[in-house]
Structures are given as structure tokens and as C-alpha cells.
Amino acid sequence: MDKKFIFVTGGVLSGLGKGIAAAAIGALLESKGLKVTIQKLDPYLNIDPGTLSPFEHGEVYVTDDGCETDLDLGHYERFTHVRTCIDNNYTTGRIYNNVITKERRGDYLGNTVQVVPHITDEIKEAVKSAAKQEYDAIIVEIGGTVGDIESLPFLEAIRRFRYDVGRENVLYIHLTLVPFIKVAGELKSKPTQHSVKELREIGIQPDILLCRSEMPLSQEVKRKIAMHCNLDEYSVIAAVDVDTVYEVPIWFRSEGLDKQIEKKLNLQLPEANLVVWEDVVRRIKMPKEVANIAIVGKYIGLKDAYKSLIEALIHGGIANDAKINILWVDSEEIEKKGPENMLFEVDGILIPGGFGNRGIEGKIMSARYAREKKIPYFGICLGMQIAVIEFSRNVCALSANSEEFDPDAKDKVIYLMEQWYNHRTGNIEKRTKVSQIGGTMRLGAYPCILKEGSKAHEAYGVTELSERHRHRYEFNNHYRDILISKGMSITGLSPDGELVEIIEIKDHPWFLGCQFHPEFKSKPINPHPLFKAFISASIRERRSLFK
Numbered sequence: 001m002d003k004k005f006i007f008v009t010g011g012v013l014s015g016l017g018k019g020i021a022a023a024a025i026g027a028l029l030e031s032k033g034l035k036v037t038i039q040k041l042d043p044y045l046n047i048d049p050g051t052l053s054p055f056e057h058g059e060v061y062v063t064d065d066g067c068e069t070d071l072d073l074g075h076y077e078r079f080t081h082v083r084t085c086i087d088n089n090y091t092t093g094r095i096y097n098n099v100i101t102k103e104r105r106g107d108y109l110g111n112t113v114q115v116v117p118h119i120t121d122e123i124k125e126a127v128k129s130a131a132k133q134e135y136d137a138i139i140v141e142i143g144g145t146v147g148d149i150e151s152l153p154f155l156e157a158i159r160r161f162r163y164d165v166g167r168e169n170v171l172y173i174h175l176t177l178v179p180f181i182k183v184a185g186e187l188k189s190k191p192t193q194h195s196v197k198e199l200r201e202i203g204i205q206p207d208i209l210l211c212r213s214e215m216p217l218s219q220e221v222k223r224k225i226a227m228h229c230n231l232d233e234y235s236v237i238a239a240v241d242v243d244t245v246y247e248v249p250i251w252f253r254s255e256g257l258d259k260q261i262e263k264k265l266n267l268q269l270p271e272a273n274l275v276v277w278e279d280v281v282r283r284i285k286m287p288k289e290v291a292n293i294a295i296v297g298k299y300i301g302l303k304d305a306y307k308s309l310i311e312a313l314i315h316g317g318i319a320n321d322a323k324i325n326i327l328w329v330d331s332e333e334i335e336k337k338g339p340e341n342m343l344f345e346v347d348g349i350l351i352p353g354g355f356g357n358r359g360i361e362g363k364i365m366s367a368r369y370a371r372e373k374k375i376p377y378f379g380i381c382l383g384m385q386i387a388v389i390e391f392s393r394n395v396c397a398l399s400a401n402s403e404e405f406d407p408d409a410k411d412k413v414i415y416l417m418e419q420w421y422n423h424r425t426g427n428i429e430k431r432t433k434v435s436q437i438g439g440t441m442r443l444g445a446y447p448c449i450l451k452e453g454s455k456a457h458e459a460y461g462v463t464e465l466s467e468r469h470r471h472r473y474e475f476n477n478h479y480r481d482i483l484i485s486k487g488m489s490i491t492g493l494s495p496d497g498e499l500v501e502i503i504e505i506k507d508h509p510w511f512l513g514c515q516f517h518p519e520f521k522s523k524p525i526n527p528h529p530l531f532k533a534f535i536s537a538s539i540r541e542r543r544s545l546f547k
């Protein structure tokens, strides 16, 4: 079978959930036995999103091979079996960088280097790079909205793509909006018509329309859209608002999307089997328990900054048949009001990853409160470092801080380790203190060995694991003995024993900090063991009024 390419574009406005749509199409096709991968093409000039503020652009999603990528790759991994890597996310910046590097090297043999064909050819190569493995279908999500200047070269490249690989191997799916206008009591198809018109102007006739709307589309509305957009009515799929995103594959199937894809790509596939997704949705919609979890962070305005974390908590809930109520707590508020006034009713406290010293003291106060009041505590990356600082100060009487927050602190229990061994690459990595980007971070998957009998071991059920990292600072081994002598356990280490990966506190129902980001690997159909254990402990220790 030839490889099939499915391009997903977006129209009318941004934020319609193109990433979820692409991921859900992936889930649907996997359920019919296809081996799929999903790629995101982003029309901005940053080479990768690593330098973008998560509070503007959403979280930076980290892959096993250490790439800092767009958060949509998180959706792809959560919905499918795809293991994303460097090939799954390209930006305009990276495409131009490749072309300019080739130009300097003299690869273009004196030709004038132009957007068409050189940039567009580079984009096509990028799509093919994601397809080089044994996949049956490659879903490519084009970032931005049709009509933006920025996304034009991507659209031109995917238009040509059909001629390169054959008509029957390429499908264009366009996501639009069909708003309901209350005063008229009507669903309006005009924005969709305009968006499709714009796409056709650049030579792309969409094969399928996914129409976001508040309510199901009647056959009559579908027919009208189909007529204006040069399609048949079965190619107009309603993408209605659902209670949980994990319901989207099920909804798409009920709208016949899989059948349309099959027909248009000339495929004969078995019926979609979505039993696992039905189970996930049932558990989310009919919980038997509740867990109230505080996330203590800084500027908690844009929830997308913590996308994988929120999802991983929901997955922890799925594993425990529990609904998760997230209480967003600004750590600067804790500094002002005290943790006892802000966290008194929560069942679990989570401190997520973060950078910079704003709100740090509030986080340290929260970790102390969790430790002393025996509330389940889960510290992720910065959250582990906070727990170490807190314990060093309040239990070991050290003048402790992280080198990140106070380079002159007497006891830098968290510090910049100058070099470390990278088990993935076999290289000694060196940390340069000057640069704030790139090489100085420990990025991507690293192995970790667990101590038998620990809470971590109990959760994972194995002694060896691999998790993803994104940080500069590390646990300072100079302080290991004193912390252990006062009741902290080091329960996860790198195979050479040099890098502290997990800490726990004894005589506490569940207090765990990990230097890695477990949230990146959690899936609804396979909730992450640490989130599962944290939620389970939070339910068991519940202190809230609803006990």
C-alpha cells in the first residue's frame, strides 16, 4: 500500500482545536489497524518553540530525543501510539535555516534561491522526513489559519505534494467554524464558504470539511455547505463541542469521517474499534470519587502553559475513577496570605516545573505545609527542587537555596552541575553557564533506576524506567548524606548514580519529587503511574469537607 498523506488546515479563526482534530483522526485510523504518525508545521520564525514563553504560546512539549516542540505534539502522543521526535515538528524558521545553510554551502549551484521552489521543496522534504519510517498514513497539521501571510509557503507546498505522490494518496481536510447566531436562531455557513473560497484560490480544494459548531448540523445545513464548497454532503462532518476531548474520535466515527477518509484514499479497512476510548469517556463522565488538587504556580492565566500536566491529572483521575478539581493557586498569593489560608481544603498539592525566582518562597511554604500537614505532595522538576530546598532549610537547618534563585547562597542544594553523562547519546554533556538556551539544558529521555520498596517503585512496578527532562539545575550530591540522615530518601538515580532523579520523604502518606516531567508520557488509555499513585493517595487521605 502507498503511504497516505492527510493534510489538516484551519480556517475562519484560530483556536478551533486543529491539534485535537488531527490527533483524533490519528486515533480513529489506528483503531482501524493503520500505523500512523502526525506532524505539525508551524508558520513562525523561531527555529523551535524552546524560547517561546509558555504563558503566551502554551507549554513546550519535550520529546524523547530531546526536542522542544509545540504542545500539539502532546495531543498526538496522548491520542495515538506515535512517539514524536525531531521530524514531527518543523517551523518556518527551521525550514529557512536549512535553506540558508544549503545556500551558504553552495548547494544551489549559482541559482537564485526563492520561496518557490526552494522553500516549498524544503517543506516537502520535511513532510517526507516524518514519513520515512514504516507508516501507512502521515497526518500533517498546518499551524495558523488559511489567509495568513505566514502559512502561504506551507499551503503551496502541500498543494504541489499531491502531484508528487499521486492524487489518491493525498487528502485535504479543512477545519472551520459554523457559528450559531442566537438572534437569528440559525447556524451560519458563510464563514466556512469564505474560508474554503480562500483555500481554493490558492489551488486547494478540500476533500472533507470538519465544521466546529455548538450543535449537530442538520442534513440541510450540510447540504448547503456542501453545495457552496464543491463537495458532497457526506464530506461535511460536524465537529460539535463535546464534554471531553477524548470523545472526539467517537464523535468523528459517528459522523462517518473514517468511512469518508477510507473512500477518498481508496482504502479498505476494518471497522473502527474504539472500545478503549469508550471506556476512557465513561470513566471521565461517571466518576465515583473526587480529588481536589492544588497546582501552585506563577502566573496561572494561560492554562495551555500546563497542558500536559492538566491532562496527566485527568488521566490519574481516570485510573482512580475520580473527577479531578484543579485549584489554581498563585504562589505569590501564598506568600501574602499563608498556605494555611489557601490550601486548607485540598487533597493534594502539586508544584509543577518552572523557571525564574518569582513566587519561589510561596512554593517553598506550600511544600512545607504539605510535608508537615501530611498532605500528598507531588513536585515535578522545579517542584522537586523546591521540596529539597524546603527540607534542607526547615529540617536540616541549612541556609539552602538553588543556584538559580541565589547564586551566593551558602548551601546551594540545587546547583549547576558542570558535566554529566548522557546515556542516550553516550556523550559527556557540558553545561555552559553563559547561554540561556539550547546546550545548557538537560533535555529528553534519561534512564532512572528505582530503589526497591520506595513509593516510586510501588507506583511503577519496575525498577528501571525512562523519563523526559527539561532543566538546567540538579540536586547537589554534596548534601546527599545530611538530607538522607534527616529522613529524605533518594529513590531514583541515573544508572551511574550521579544524578538524583526522585526524592521521597519518609513518614508521610505520599511525598515525592521527580527531576523529570512525567506528564509528557501520560495517556488516557495508559495513565502515568506517578499521577495514578498521587491521585490515589490524595483520595485516600482526603481532608476536604466531602469526605
Ligand code: GLN
Binding pocket: 352, 353, 354, 355, 356, 380, 381, 382, 383, 404, 470, 471, 472, 473, 474
Ligand atoms: N528552573 C529549574 C531548572 O532549570 C527547573 C526547570 C523545570 O522545572 N523544568 O533546573
